[in-house]
Amino acid sequence: MWNTVHITSCIGLQEEEQFYVSSYRESRKQPEVNCIDSSHLLTRMRRKSAKGGLDGLTNESWRTVAKSKKTALSLGMVDCILEPMTVSVANTHFSQAVEHEMRLNGDTKEAELCEDIRKWWLAEDEAGIPAEQRIELRSKLRSRLMSSVDFSKFPPPGMFINGWPTQLWEAVIASIDAKKILYSLVPTHKYNVRAFSSMMGETFFSELTLYDRRGQGTVTSRAFGQYIDTTIEKLHMRLDPERYL
Structure with missing residues (x-):
């Protein structure tokens, strides 16, 4: 109900009952909103x-x-x-x-x-x-x-x-x-309403599956760390101003 009242005071709409209840992250001490793209x-x-x-x-x-x-x-x-x-x-x-x-x-x-x-x-x-x-x-x-x-x-x-x-x-x-x-x-x-999306994360993991040489289509947690390491190394190489010297 707190969210409902606060929303109406922000944008001047009538108060209504909320079906969705946001989760609360203890580590960050704040509510977090999630939804499907x-x-x-x-x-x-x-x-x-x-x-x-x-x-x-x-x-x-x-x-x-x-x-x-x-x-x-x-x-x-x-x-x-x-x-x-x-x-x-x-x-x-x-x-x-x-x-x-x-x-x-x-x-x-x-x-x-x-x-x-x-x-x-x-x-x-x-x-x-x-x-x-x-x-x-x-x-x-x-x-x-x-x-x-x-x-x-x-x-x-x-x-x-x-x-x-x-x-x-x-x-x-x-x-x-x-x-x-x-x-x-x-x-x-x-x-930005379009920024509240899961598409970026989905695209990222979709790209990761291309590196899965097993052909399973799913990257394991261990392999995920290896791919991230490889990505960071490639990024450093590409951004190194002395790489052609």
């Missing part, structure tokens, strides 16, 4: 939507738009889920053009889902948006997800919540709440 969440939403199921909706509306060939969406993107981890393809899946065609076809629920996800991604990726506007852009998707569950009922949800995989449902809400909490932890109450 937004690009992963977006591509995961697109894959599930293409298969059908988000909010209990089928993929037929997307197939209809793809068949019309009035947008960049193709049947291969829907039926075969081409480029499953590509953000640009996921953006096409939830694009404004696709939403517009859905509304013309009378598929209002699917169009509204596209709108909510697209606005959420805009808050995650677009530069120069004020903090209050970012939170508002994320709020519709959060409200959609929270409205589909009642924590007072038993038994609790299982693998799916209104068609959303539980892990994805939790990850999206946690991401939205975590980035709101982060405003209260930063002294200036503002930060």
Whole structure:
């Protein structure tokens, strides 16, 4: 509740209950915020939507738009889920053009889902948006997800919540709440939203796997230290001004 009150005083929004609770690092004596990279969440939403199921909706509306060939969406993107981890393809899946065609076809629920996800991604990726506007852009998707569950009922949800995989449902809400909490932890109450990402670390470890001569695809803790040593040595050699003398 402290985070919620502090956030509202910083950016002037209404207080609301937080689903996500940040961890506390004893060694640093401070709370720490963690969440899954937004690009992963977006591509995961697109894959599930293409298969059908988000909010209990089928993929037929997307197939209809793809068949019309009035947008960049193709049947291969829907039926075969081409480029499953590509953000640009996921953006096409939830694009404004696709939403517009859905509304013309009378598929209002699917169009509204596209709108909510697209606005959420805009808050995650677009530069120069004020903090209050970012939170508002994320709020519709959060409200959609929270409205589909009642924590007072038993038994609790299982693998799916209104068609959303539980892990994805939790990850999206946690991401939205975590980035709101982060405003209260930063002294200036503002930060680069794209810097709050796990992509850099993932890219780093992806590069490390290229050095794994065993071909296992996973670097052991012992080998990791050796690779770091090699990297530092190469870096020193490259930066040595007398290496060509």
